[in-house]
Amino acid sequence: MSTRECDVAVIGTGTAGMGAYRAAKVHTDKVLLIEGGVYGTTCARIGCMPSKLLIAAANAAHAAQDAKGFGVHVHGIGVDGAEVMQRVQRERDRFVGFVVDAVNSWPEADRIRGHAAFESPGVLRLDDGTRVEAKRIVIATGSRTFIPPPLAALAAERVDTNATVFEWPDLPESVAVFGAGVIALELGQALHRLGVRVRLFGRSQRIGGITDPEVAEQAREALGSELPLALSSAVDTVVDEGEGFAVRWRDADGNAHEERFARVLAATGRIPNIDGLGLEHVGLPLNAQGLPDHDPATGRCGDSAIFLAGDVTGELPLLHEAADEGRIAGDNAGRYPDVQTQRRRAPLAVVFCEPQIAAVGQNFQALCQSGQAFAVGQVDLSGQGRARVMRENVGVLRVYAAHDTGRLLGAEMVGPRAEHLAHLLAWSVQAGLTIDEMLAMPFYHPVVEEGLRTALRDCAHALHRGPKPVAGCSEYGPGD
Template sequence: MMRRFDAIVIGAGQAGPSLAARLTATGRKVALIERKHVGGTCVNTGCMPTKAMVASAYAAHLARRGAEYGVVTGDIAIDFARVMARKDKVRFDARKSNEDWLEGMEGLTFIRGHARFESPTEIRVGDEILSARQFFLNVGGRAVTPDFPGVADVPYLDNVSMMDLTEVPEHLIVVGGSYIGLEFAQMFRRFGSRVTVVEKGPRLIAREDEDISAAVRDILEREGIAIRTGAQCIRFVRSGGGIGVGVDCAEGAPEIAGSHILLATGRRPNTDDLGLDRAGIAVDQRGYITVDERLETNVPGIFALGDCNGRGAFTHTSYNDFEIVAANLLDNEPRRVSDRIQTYALYIDPPLGRAGMSETEARRTGRKLLIGTRPMTRVGRAKEKGETLGFMKVIADADTQEILGAAILGTGGDEAVQSILDVMYAGRPYTTITHAMHIHPTVSELIPTVFGEMRPAE
């Protein structure tokens, strides 16, 4: 017997449950299907558990610096089992809270299983067929295993298996010098591992401006993390009791040996086992579901939200996808994906907060630019905290005074950049910020100053 619903949500990540709540609140009969863990990547293997570990690593780092603040701490040791237990409590509590919410949601049928399309209006979950007028795909993504020579012959970790380590690696080699890799690199260095980052490209976090990349590299190297960029021939071999990584860089040893390997080289969408072809749903060459400005696929009534649509790779973009879909379908409020401003953070310490264009992207537009910078050594709050690494950079259109982008690499940067983002969304000129009075002493109080000191780009 077929069960019929008004709407079916596939995936209980950041967008799915919130959308289910909005749909059921209108009286719709809704099913939500999850094949594994409620909460998606963020709750289970991403933001929440990793930031819990970052917090533990920060506490260890600060404790080691205690003498700088006049605090006598004695020898600092890492109880890694307690670190991981704390991390697990954060993620399991969050998962349980989401599960309780879904199981108690009136009008929702919560089903555990793997959903696959049978047609544009039907899916199969196990032996059961379900049908609906609308489908919302929130199936997320997973780590990519790169096709490096020898990778199948050695044990390696990814962002999921890192969550289940039982001991601090003696020497962690991180393959991939981007956001996930760098967060784990600094974290485990602070837990006591030797850490080497191997990056195929010429610099870390290649999507950022060169000055940001250089400053991040300096921050990590100050803590004793080895950085090997320009690794054009990455390969793996067993080496004694560990793993040898061939890097073939222009400088340094052509091979390094480590106890553990973390592959942090990108992600792919979970779209290869959904039966999308049976529903006629189009995907691009990388497997991302093709969507329009309203996040609807080429098949009317089927929408894709979150990491699987290629329109964002963050928890906040996934949740914003939910808001866009709900606004268009339920609130008669036309909202588009292209209306949102790119923003994200890199959670090393100090963090990098980013909003809008990078300087490189802004220069490509051909506009006349104003650019302002200020080192964190000239930010009172940073000096008081003893955390003066990094700098601020802001970019504006010289003719229209429109804010084009900002980067704050420094203590509180992930929070301070939000005030710039809000002015950008309001469509106000940068003078709105220069005329604002901010609280002292904060990092944000220097944002008006750096905007007021902008100069024409050369």
């Protein structure tokens, strides 16, 4: 057994941990990076990149099958599941390799392998007995899939998650997907488009994280026309029958159903990786999630020398947010006690299903609960010119602006090219642009962005009419 001393210890080498390490190293050379698992971020190994590889294959198959809508008839379309998965894994490994190479390029003396646990606020014990004495500690241990009760009764190795899907040697005949969030929609639709029989189970009518009821309705209609959805369902049992699983559930009307699937996939939210971390020894009160509360603008927990960053916080489990949180926490851990508040970027989230879903800035629910007077502008994308040319004319875009200033506050949307529209909107929110200032920007023709101009014009009219109740806000009472 040995003792290591450092100014900053970073637990976890994912996106947040890597960002924290780099930021802390600006202030001190005595930074120790601790990893109990494999190198390679969630994004590269089991998240963003492999999922987009699977989606790309799925969209290629769908485009071929849907080409007849343009008068183009493609014959002999086939999906080789093994080849699809081989490409996913090959390209995934390439992305992971870049991350591993980056970590391995850092000084070996700065890296240590092992699972860490707190003995006291400034002391960690690794599972090999190594003692780490750190003046400041950044917790960046990430998160994992939450397994709900019906699936928790099964053997752990029989339940697939995003951590196992991309290891499949071939595509299964059928999959029951549990959840209606980002991962569920992306993987569920991708598998469906690749010829896998899929049904997606959700406990409510919420889908893709959308809070605006009009956008959510359009999303349910658009996605449900292609992908079998069992929303507002109550799953009674999931029985492992060896060769597959029998899922028994009741729909929103109480009608009983049963269907058999080759695999079950849990995409039911994330929980922080804090098991065995010994947070009860950090000397801080813990919240319902078992974590000390922290300031997102500094990463700091209370008045301690402990910082949180990345998915472990459970707030915004997105790569760019984890990178920012790691940078902020690492910088403040490195410069401690000169902790500085740092500005966060405008919120931006995208679901890469088709049609795409996106949310920017303050969402509809947050604005309703804030009590702030805001106006809504929208465009129905079913008649949008470029979208119709591409046969992607489905969805709605809703933008929100403050009545007192006219500034853009946020937006929610489902529709074509939402990932690009969302970036324009996020930049506008962060820049503090008003609706009139956005309308003064150039819009080319014919592009989907012209739909954004229509929504902005509608919002400008609503602003000029003055404050009035916003339809749909009543379902979100203040503070709900």
